Amino acid sequence: MSGSLTSLHSETSHQERSVTYEESSIQPKYEWKIVWKNVITLVYVHLGALYAIYLIFTAIKLQTNLWGIFFIYFGGLGVTAGAHRLWTHRTYKAKWPMRFMLMIMQTITFQTPIYEWARDHRVHHKFTDTDADPHNAKRGFFFSHVxxxxxxxxxxxxxxxxxxxxxxxxxxxxxxxxxxxxxLLVLLFSFVLPVWVPCYFWNETLLNSWHHNLLRYVITLHITWLVNSAAHMWGYKPYDKNICPTENKIVSILAVGEGWHNYHHVFPWDYKSAEFGNYSMNITTALIDFCARLGLAYDIKTVPVDMIKERANRTGDGTRYSEDKDSQNHGDHHSHEDMKRGWGNVDMKPEEIQEVNVINKSD
Incomplete structure (x- = not known):
């Protein structure tokens, strides 16, 4: 997931200071150009979040903490079900009331407009863990995380x-x-509304509510960033052992279903972003299924088991569908050139399109 900090923060064209950087003997030199505006902003929001943690134990009311938890996941679902699975990968279609609501929910997270979010995430999928990947995990945890x-x-x-x-x-x-x-939307939904509600309804102080909202924002950012970092470094690779993305259960729990990343990078057009539909590990899937029952989500794409099994036996690490041991060692390597950004990609093979299961088809 992209998880860019903000539209303000993504302005990485500023050239305020540069140092020479060389990743390895394979990669060429290029200049680091530090965006000091982003550095200062991130330092501020993290200091504010640390102060909020202190306030939680000394002054902030229980209702405010519950409100913050609700807002973390309410906004997060706007990213996972909206910016990610709907707009980036086109794994399903949604009628305008659902689309509009997902847009508002995504705005809460303050992670750039959906246009920039989806654009950058498609680039990430097409050029995963190369220099063309905005958060190339091969440059280390810190780089891919923040x-x-x-x-x-x-x-x-x-x-x-x-x-x-x-x-x-x-x-x-x-x-x-x-x-x-x-x-205007970010100001209203990411700052004014979440700060105003505790102050108005249960007399939380403005100082407490402001800093608690900064904590909510920082937690949301780090959950998103873990998909870019931890889920590209630690975990199993049952579907393709030759790429960096992994199956990471902890990230999946935190990111409401976005940590089954090895599967997701192999089959980005599956609306579940995972092989299994276990709602406890994939709340985003539960939301999409619920909206489908209401008639708001339709043309939902998923991958048949036979295709999953064939791919896992051919390129997986043997932790899933490993009965064909010989298939794990025949040297069938997978490169970023084979990666797709989601449904409708011109690089999708005919058999991939034909074998996709479509749920709740439109007329």
Whole structure:
């Protein structure tokens, strides 16, 4: 997941200071260009979050803590079910009331407009863990977790990112509307509303409510960032052992179903972002299924078991569908050139399209 800090923070074109960096003998030198505005902002919100932790034990009311937890996951579902599975990967379609609500929920998280979020995440999927990946995990945990927001983008991100098709995003009226009014919407839904509610309804102090909201924001950011970092480093690779993304249960719990990352990078058009539909480990799937029952979500794509099994036996690490031991060692390697950004990608193979199961089809 992209999880860019903010539209303000993603302005990584500033050239305030540079140092020479060399990743390895394989990768060429290029200049680090630190975005000091992002550094200062991140330092401030983290200091505010630390102060909020102190206030939790000394002054903040229980209702405020419960409100913060609700807002973390209410907004988070706007990212997972909305920006990620709906708009980036087009794993299902949704009617406008659901789309509009998901847009508001995603705005709460203050992680750039959906247009930029989905664009950058498609680039991440197409060029996973290469220099063209905005948060290349091969550059280490810190870079993939947060460091990528503190530096100007690698030239390959801009160059190769320009090849990604985003025409559908440009034509979506809800995305256009959010992008046009983003600053106002973020001010209202990410700051005014969450700070005002505790003050008005249970007389929380403005100072306490403000800092508690900063804590809510920081927690949301780190949950999103863990998908970019931890879920690309630690875990099993049952579907493709040759790529970095892994199956990480802890990240899946925190990110309401987004940690089954090895599967997701192999089959990005599956609306579950996982092989299994266990709601306790994938609340996002539960939300989409619930909305489907209400008639709000339709044309939901998922991958048949036979295709999953064939791929796991062919390129997996043997932790799933491992009865065919010989298939684990025949040298069938998978590169970023085989990666897809989601449903409708021109690189999808005919058999991949034909064998996809579509649930709740539209007329």
């Amino acid at each position: 460091g990528w927001l503190l530096l100007r983008k690698h030239p390959d991100v801009i160059k190769k990112g320009a090849t990604i098709d985003i025409t559908d995003l440009k034509k979506d009226p809800i995305i256009i509307w959010q992008r046009k009014l983003y600053r």
